[in-house]
Amino acid sequence: MADTFHYVFPAIRGIQAGREYYVSMCPLRLIPRIFLFDEEELTAELRAQRTLNKARVPEMARYMTDHRDSYVFSAITASVDADLVFEPEGGQEQNLGTLRIPMTGTFIINDGQHRRAAIEMALRQRPEMGHETIAVVFFSDIGLARSQQMFADLNRYAIRPSTSISILYDHRDDAAELTRRLVAEALPFRDLVETERNNLSLRSRRLFTFSAIYHATNALLSECEPEDMDAALTVARAFWETVASHLPEWEQVRRGRIASSEVRQDLIHSHGVVLHAFGKVGATLLREDPDGWRERLTVLAEIDWSRSNPVWAGRAVVRGKLSKATQNVTLTANYIKQQLGLALSAEDRRVEDSLHRNLHDAA
Structure with missing residues (x-):
């Protein structure tokens, strides 16, 4: 029927x-x-x-x-x-x-x-x-x-778009807009940011990914509330330009004096885990020392950023590879904070104690 x-x-x-x-x-x-x-x-x-x-x-x-x-x-x-x-x-x-x-x-x-x-x-x-x-x-x-x-x-054949390009194209997210302006205006990032991929190939001339700068800058501004986008941009730009002034390899790559792949392979300070750690350290500096934070960042030039430096084992480097896991960002930030004379929070200390226990057990 x-x-x-x-x-x-x-x-x-x-x-x-x-x-x-x-x-x-x-x-x-x-x-x-x-x-x-x-x-x-x-x-x-x-x-x-x-x-x-x-x-x-x-x-x-x-x-x-x-x-x-x-x-x-x-x-x-x-x-x-x-x-x-x-x-x-x-x-x-x-x-x-x-x-x-x-x-x-x-x-x-x-x-x-x-x-x-x-x-x-x-x-x-x-x-x-x-x-x-x-x-x-x-x-x-x-x-x-x-x-x-x-x-x-x-x-x-469905492939999820990269975090970098998803953030780049998000015009509802104020933090994404801030990052777009920061990448365009801050000298350390100009012409050095990969906006489409989450990872950089060995042949890439870029030094940073857009998503890494986004997350790092969010961490930097997490404890302060700028009045508007322009104020936030001023704070972020000043911080990243000060950081860059103590990491000469960034400028050398921008000027074409050394290859970005060489810096990424030998040093860790342009990788996502360290950028995020810089942001966390910066948030603490802005809160605790709003007038003297620039001078305190001079210590960054004295840190050995070599991937082979044993101090990064278990912090930024896990089993020979850089790790962007939350605990690794915290552990990397902890070391930088200690070098800058900043006290660790209770949560920072808990993560730090866990690392030392693991290292002791491994020994």
Whole structure:
């Protein structure tokens, strides 16, 4: 018996691998109704997609509701266990028309289950968003035999963008804007910052990554509250230019006198863990010695920044490699603080004591 009731969508027909698929705009209010996602009701075969990470959903919903005028969600891709009927406008060769989907069909999301859950949560808070739309790509998949392979194929070549470029392109984050201006205006960073990648290749002429400067500057300003962006930029620029004045290799790389790869290979002071440590030390200096912090940084020129220096073992260097882990940033900052005559906090001391215990046990 033919199905009597259908969902009806205006749609565009396309072809991939010889099979028709359809793209439509679906009102947000319909998304939770037609795309059910109850893992307990799905058989193991249909749970080919990843398990829903419920911790991500509130953050995504807040993104929608907090940025009503600028949020962006990409299309949801779904398989439908039913015969889809496409009625072209003006003739069978036309690809613009109406898509009819039997209400008895089962919808399985191949890509976009977190978007679907976030939409449902956002609509509870802002039901007026229900009239807005999201693109949906429909595939007919009788028996849903291809749903697992579709999920695998859709995610096979998906690569998460680097932290550096994600921050660079984030115009809602004031700290990202500050870092963009800092990189453009502060002499130590000019022409030496990799903005697209989290790591520098051996052939790269850059000395720093954008993400490393971002995290380090956030740490620097974490304990002070400049009045505005310009004030924050003034503080950050003054700090990094003072640090650079005691690390001559940075300027030598900028002037092309030595290769950046040589500095990165032999010394540690341009790497993310040390930059972050500089930021933490700077925050303490700005708080405890707001008038004399510049003079105290002269000690940086006396520190042996060689990767081979045994003092960095277990601090910045772990099993021969630099580590950006939180405890390694703290341990690196601890050593710099001690050289500058700064007292360690209770948390700093706890991490420091743990290092000494580990070194003693290893011995």
